Amino acid sequence: xxxxxxxxxxxxxIEQGCDTVFGYPGGQVLNIFDELYxxxxxxxxxxxxxxxxxxHAADGYARATGKVGVVIATSxxxxxxxxTGIATAxxxxxxxxxxxxxxxxxxxxxxxxxxVDIVGVTMPxxxxxxxxxxxxxxxxxxRMAFKIAKSGRPGPVVVDIPKDIQIGKCExxxxxxxxxxxxxxxxxxxxxxxxxxxxxxxxxxxxxxxxGIISGRASAEVMALAEKIDAPMGCxxxxxxxxxxxxxxxxxxxxxxxxFASSMAQDESDLVIALGARFSDRATGNKARFxxxxxxxxxxxxxxxxxxxxxxxxxINADIRDAVERLCSLVNEQKRPQWSAxxxxxxxxxxxxxxxxxxxxxxxxxxxxxxxxxxxxxxxKDRLNPYDIIDIVSSCAGDAVVATDVGQHxxxxxxxxxxxxxxxxxxxxxxxxxxxxxGAAIGAAxxxxxxxxxxxxxxxxxxxxxxxxxxxxxxxxxxIVIMNNGVLGMVRQWQTLFYGxxxxxxxxxxxxxxxxxxxxxxAKGVRVSTKDELEKAAAEAFSxxxxxxxxxxxxxxxxxxxMLPPGGSIDDIIxxxx
Amino acid sequence: xxxxxxxxxxxxxxxVLSRVSGMFTRRGFNIDSLTVGETESSSFSRITIxxxxxxxxxxxxxxxxxxxxxxxxxxVLRSSETVVRExxxxxxxxxxxxxxxxxxxVEIFRSKIVDYSTxxxxxxxTGETSKIDAFIDxxxxxxxxxxxxxxxxxxxxxxxxxxxxxx
Numbered sequence: 218x219x220x221x222x223x224x225x226x227x228x229x230x231i232e233q234g235c236d237t238v239f240g241y242p243g244g245q246v247l248n249i250f251d252e253l254y255x256x257x258x259x260x261x262x263x264x265x266x267x268x269x270x271x272x273h274a275a276d277g278y279a280r281a282t283g284k285v286g287v288v289i290a291t292s293x294x295x296x297x298x299x300x301t302g303i304a305t306a307x308x309x310x311x312x313x314x315x316x317x318x319x320x321x322x323x324x325x326x327x328x329x330x331x332x333v334d335i336v337g338v339t340m341p342x343x344x345x346x347x348x349x350x351x352x353x354x355x356x357x358x359x360r361m362a363f364k365i366a367k368s369g370r371p372g373p374v375v376v377d378i379p380k381d382i383q384i385g386k387c388e389x390x391x392x393x394x395x396x397x398x399x400x401x402x403x404x405x406x407x408x409x410x411x412x413x414x415x416x417x418x419x420x421x422x423x424x425x426x427x428x429g430i431i432s433g434r435a436s437a438e439v440m441a442l443a444e445k446i447d448a449p450m451g452c453x454x455x456x457x458x459x460x461x462x463x464x465x466x467x468x469x470x471x472x473x474x475x476x477f478a479s480s481m482a483q484d485e486s487d488l489v490i491a492l493g494a495r496f497s498d499r500a501t502g503n504k505a506r507f508x509x510x511x512x513x514x515x516x517x518x519x520x521x522x523x524x525x526x527x528x529x530x531x532x533i534n535a536d537i538r539d540a541v542e543r544l545c546s547l548v549n550e551q552k553r554p555q556w557s558a559x560x561x562x563x564x565x566x567x568x569x570x571x572x573x574x575x576x577x578x579x580x581x582x583x584x585x586x587x588x589x590x591x592x593x594x595x596x597x598k599d600r601l602n603p604y605d606i607i608d609i610v611s612s613c614a615g616d617a618v619v620a621t622d623v624g625q626h627x628x629x630x631x632x633x634x635x636x637x638x639x640x641x642x643x644x645x646x647x648x649x650x651x652x653x654x655x656g657a658a659i660g661a662a663x664x665x666x667x668x669x670x671x672x673x674x675x676x677x678x679x680x681x682x683x684x685x686x687x688x689x690x691x692x693x694x695x696x697i698v699i700m701n702n703g704v705l706g707m708v709r710q711w712q713t714l715f716y717g718x719x720x721x722x723x724x725x726x727x728x729x730x731x732x733x734x735x736x737x738x739x740a741k742g743v744r745v746s747t748k749d750e751l752e753k754a755a756a757e758a759f760s761x762x763x764x765x766x767x768x769x770x771x772x773x774x775x776x777x778x779x780m781l782p783p784g785g786s787i788d789d790i791i792x793x794x795x
Numbered sequence: 796x797x798x799x800x801x802x803x804x805x806x807x808x809x810x811v812l813s814r815v816s817g818m819f820t821r822r823g824f825n826i827d828s829l830t831v832g833e834t835e836s837s838s839f840s841r842i843t844i845x846x847x848x849x850x851x852x853x854x855x856x857x858x859x860x861x862x863x864x865x866x867x868x869x870x871v872l873r874s875s876e877t878v879v880r881e882x883x884x885x886x887x888x889x890x891x892x893x894x895x896x897x898x899x900x901v902e903i904f905r906s907k908i909v910d911y912s913t914x915x916x917x918x919x920x921t922g923e924t925s926k927i928d929a930f931i932d933x934x935x936x937x938x939x940x941x942x943x944x945x946x947x948x949x950x951x952x953x954x955x956x957x958x959x960x961x962x
Contacts, residue, residue, distance in 0.1 A: 520858050
């Protein structure tokens, strides 16, 4: 076929198995959008309200399906609006291809209208990026972008395509199959044997896993290993959903706002088996104190993560699924009754501490009169508690994909939501991007056809709420639960604990009516302040079939607990604030 | 802290130097010197990077470099098995009083005078870093007007070659 560059782009995307792309048109991508128009029966384009929302949607699509998410934006501001979305995907190792238009080659470098060096801008936040200056290289460059995005540790790739390349023509032949990733690394036999010996010699092994288990599709293997060696498991924020919440060996997320039992179990263990995790500062706290009590086996697909943050006694650079499966066959079945009994004690202690923390909150009266919850006249004990909100909503949500924004609500959802299957928890872990969630929820709903459930806060939601327009126009089943406490809760929590209660710029005093806002966008909105009201609203939301917003009034004195203070360790764990 | 010299074979494409140097900036690694040039194959360039650090830093740098798509080979060039050279061009004030001393220094260091005017001399010197440093120190009292040095280039002794099998 002798076809235009724009057609080559669309044909290559289809060839790579891409059924849905997210984006926003503009001057330098008009030709691509013309081809999307002509091929709308073969590839679906979802128009966002803002390129950032489109990037988060492509990211949500990728997280929910494991496929490469694709976003298209025009040059200049269109491209720079993608930057936060690309960085979010980069920090969480999400496969994504971002296609940007650029000014024609002969205008590059002249500060032309809407010209930005997006390759330069995105260099530190992509696995790799390209600018295509020869149409003969266009198809293979896009194929290479997909290959890089999904090989090894996944990540985003930018392909910048000047307009004259889109207009020009050349010969194109579609390939029968999408590109296959680079071959995986297999673990060394001797290293796996050494790992098996370390496990056999350990008395209190603990499995700590991360997002690598999801991208490496190793959930079953990790659970089998935990079962065989009788070890408890905890995970990072990115590891959530890899293992069902009710797996008896699973203690939940660990780290700064992790579960008491998992953080404690790790500290009391004598061997930590780290799988597809990178010991981020949020997961470890004080690095000098972190691994005082245990040895570490670290297995990861990215060799640069080994020994980077925390040195490991044994570091294995390998594909996680194969490595864990083979490790499992090398270890003997073991029972560790004493260790199991200690874990049970820790879980019981965790329950006691959660109850204790709740009592503390009930006793407080809202000190902040601009806070929405204080205007309802509801006594503190009847107000919606964050955990109750999650319990009530999740009981109605079925197999919905859960997305979050960033802040207190994110941590509450991470701690509490009963996640059952991998790829059902979409959250910005590494970058911590407020405003991530709505786009991600839209991408997931578009990808799966299932309900998406967004937990957000009134702060985060304010950042990208324009994507309500996208959700409504696409008729997507997106349920939005706002934990509305009138403050930027997580920052306020730090101000309470570490900044002498100087609530600098965290009291919003905004007077935004989220119900009217939802209606203005063509969505349905309901405000709730008690459990009964929420039960009714949640039931309605998950039969509504469209965009449904529930504005939950929450006390601004609710804290995310436990908390390891920044730079602190397990010794400093806070489980109660008086 | 030890000095390491690494040889890096990269694709000869635009932007590759930014990617490599940008990785150092982003990760907070310091470079002593960086040189780049074409190799025997026009598809590849060779970058020689010198830095000071410990074993941990050296490993971090190698691993992060290997993650870059355009980086094809990375190797530490051990000083005992490597020829390391640097080139210096230095302009010194030329006065009747200092001329003879400078000429003597040039001769002893096997440097060359590559430009001569009545007020300034340009000397060229090739050698290991310590030799270059010593030469500069020696010329300081005579008034260094300007100078530039290339940074290290390095190549392994004997049969060993830093080549890529990857395309």
